[in-house]
Amino acid sequence: MQSDTAGSWVPVALSSDLPALAVMPARIASETVALWRSASGRATASADRCPHRGMRLSHGFVRGEALSCIYHGWSYAQGGQCLKIPAHPGLTPPETIRVVTYAVAEQDGVVWAAAGAPAGEPPRLNGFAPLRSVTVDAAIGFIEAAAGVGMNADGFLSPADAPSGLCLLLSDQGAGQTLVHVLIGQDAGPSARIAASRAVEALRRRAEALSTEGAGA
Numbered sequence: 001m002q003s004d005t006a007g008s009w010v011p012v013a014l015s016s017d018l019p020a021l022a023v024m025p026a027r028i029a030s031e032t033v034a035l036w037r038s039a040s041g042r043a044t045a046s047a048d049r050c051p052h053r054g055m056r057l058s059h060g061f062v063r064g065e066a067l068s069c070i071y072h073g074w075s076y077a078q079g080g081q082c083l084k085i086p087a088h089p090g091l092t093p094p095e096t097i098r099v100v101t102y103a104v105a106e107q108d109g110v111v112w113a114a115a116g117a118p119a120g121e122p123p124r125l126n127g128f129a130p131l132r133s134v135t136v137d138a139a140i141g142f143i144e145a146a147a148g149v150g151m152n153a154d155g156f157l158s159p160a161d162a163p164s165g166l167c168l169l170l171s172d173q174g175a176g177q178t179l180v181h182v183l184i185g186q187d188a189g190p191s192a193r194i195a196a197s198r199a200v201e202a203l204r205r206r207a208e209a210l211s212t213e214g215a216g217a
Helices: 140-147 190-216
Strands: 010-014 023-028 031-037 043-047 061-063 066-068 082-084 101-107 110-114 128-136 166-174 177-185
Touching: 010 023, 010 031, 010 128, 010 166, 010 177, 023 110, 023 166, 031 110, 066 082, 128 190, 140 166, 140 177, 140 190, 166 190, 177 190
Parallel strands: none
Antiparallel strands: 010 110, 023 031, 031 043, 043 101, 061 066, 101 110, 128 177, 166 177
16 A cells, blocks of 8 residues: 555554554654544544644553643644643633544554545455564565565555465555564464564565665665
8 A cells, every 4th residue: 555645544553552542653644643542442643743832742642532742731632623731721722723633444453544535444354364563674665576576556465485374464654664564364373373473574684685785786
């Protein structure tokens, strides 16, 4: 999936990596966002800059159903509007104080987000389940070269020499990095999981070596 395509779903995280009351940075298109989960379990993607002083909201904290900036505690709802300014407890923040939010969908253990209006639902995993995520210091093209096969339009890639039942879901992070979500068959046992992890680590090393060679050419 090309992360610079407005309206496309981007796999930003695995559900297991975003527990309730957690916030983390993620990439959507060319933007860094604050990805967070409320106490009720809803995942939200907010712009990663507090309108007050520009502090990254991904450094903040979640209380209840709101995301708060770690600097001065300004709090924002899932819809983006400012809910509270601690320095002015009697003030109802005006509607003009808000952060941009992005479309988010969660299914099959993957959190997807989109810049713009996405068309339809995110791709289904079709018998696969998430295992882990790995950041590779190489662009998608080098991962495809190392895997001996290209990814499809939805961002899925099955390496040519990988164990059966292994699939990768790729997301371009910019600056020569790729976020790789490792998927395996839903019924895979411990030995298959270990084999998949080893195969992905080997692929990562090959892709990063190709990237280094390419940079030095």
